[in-house]
Amino acid sequence: MKLALDVMGGDHGPAVLVRGALRARRELEPAPTLRLYGEPTAIAEILRSAGESADSFEIVPTSESIEMHESPATAVRRKKDSPIVRGMQDLKAGAVDGIVSAGSTGAMVAGAMLYLGALPGVLRPAIATWFPSKAGGCVLLDVGANSDNKPEHLAQFGVMGRLFAEAVLRRENPRVGLLNIGEEASKGSELYTRAHELLGRAPVDFVGNVEGAGILAGEADVIVCDGFTGNVVLKLAESMVGYTTRLLMGRMKETVLTSFAGKLGVLLARGGLREGERRIRKDLDYAEHGGAPLMGVAGTVIISHGKSNELAIMNALRTALRFQELHTAERTQGLLGKLQGESLGA
Structure with a gap:
């Protein structure tokens, strides 16, 4: 199964995305065949720095990128040599079986609707x-x-x-x-x-x-x-864990740091709170659960968080494989x- 990966999108640059592709090839079973879309010189250098050959993956050279501040509908029409547009075109042509990007969510939705279209009978797509x-x-x-x-x-x-x-x-x-x-x-x-x-x-x-x-x-x-x-519910949840833990620690300091026993209690509790925070963050972490599929379009389209790390990219690719294996588009119809x-x- 061949998947398109936009390595120019996301907040951390192409190095993280390419390393995510390498991790997916090592750890996913069966390993997907990946086609990387982006600036070829940068991709080759990242591969070499990771001890890999520059021809480890098929690379599709692109010369444009869609920025977060751009109008998605306008950008996918004008920037035809961007990874998102090239990937959507290849998906439409059957050259790849799915696309994953941590770039502009709006551009992914607009590109999917423009180049793939909605499944017959679908009134609106949805990000799940x-x-x-x-x-x-x-x-x-x-x-x-x-x-x-x-x-x-x-x-x-x-x-x-x-x-x-x-x-x-x-x-x-x-x-x-x-x-x-x-x-x-x-x-x-x-x-x-x-x-x-x-x-x-x-x-x-x-x-x-x-x-x-x-x-x-x-x-x-x-x-x-x-x-x-x-979208409001999702973003509120993403922000709550760190805030809640900091609030608890702050209140504990205010109320019990007036005595030696109180200070000792805070020191003992701090490790437990941090471990609890780590576990909760793991439960909420987008990296642990893969990308978000765009449901209702005529193809497997996975939107990753802009802050995706290597694990998040690997799991987004895993989600793409799972959706393609189960013929989710056909079952939706x-x-x-x-x-x-x-x-x-x-």
């Missing part, structure tokens, strides 16, 4: 991601492909999320919940009350509305929401056909 929960994690979508949704979009997201949970979390008949401000079916805006009705007739195990606290409590395996809400049969997707 792993999210921590008491039940061992859940799927949250949409987390940013759309900021303005209709009820029919959310119903389709439920179907897409089911497939993610089956493919990545390996859950059989995953429970699908709708993120809302209350458990009652009548709660929320018209968007959410109508989505509740549609999800109740969709080919998923719909468990109803789930409040914010219910995400972490593991009340559902799939959490459906509009892209604006999902099949389930959406059932959804449309209930007059939900029109």
Whole structure:
């Protein structure tokens, strides 16, 4: 299986991305065939510095990059020699089986829609991601492909999320919940009350509305929401761990450092708190759980976090392999056909 990897995207430069490709080749089974897109001289130098031959991978030379501040729709039309565009074109042509990038999320979504298109019957694509929960994690979508949704979009997201949970979390008949401000079916805006009705007739195990606290409590395996809400939830969660631990340590110092016993207690507790923080960070770490698939497009498209390290890139490639192996796009079409049969997707 051949995958396209954009090695010019991301916050840490091409060295981290190339090393992630090398790690994937060593550790993934079966090892994917990788095609690296980027500046060839830089890639060759990184490979040599890692003790690898410059021809260890197939390299597709590119001369342009899409920056984070650029309009995604404009950039994917104008910068045709960027890794994202070249990779999408190769995926469309069948030269690769999937694409992974830690570059602009907007450009990945725009490029996928422009060059691959949506699957038949899909109204909007959705970015799905792993999210921590008491039940061992859940799927949250949409987390940013759309900021303005209709009820029919959310119903389709439920179907897409089911497939993610089956493919990545390996859950059989995953429970699908709708993120809302209350458990009652009548709660929320018209968007959410109508989505509740549609999800109740969709080919998923719909468990109803789930409040914010219910995400972490593991009340559902799939959490459906509009892209604006999902993106806010995701970014809040990413920022909470370090803040909470620092707050706890600060309060402990304020209250107990007035005595020797208090000082000793803080010293003893500090190691435990730091170990707890390390474990929680591991649970929340995007690097541990691979990239976020763009669901509903005609190809395997994986969006990695901009701060991706070697582990994150390897796991994003692992996710791409898993989605391709399970023919997720084809299964999406099949389930959406059932959804449309209930007059939900029109």
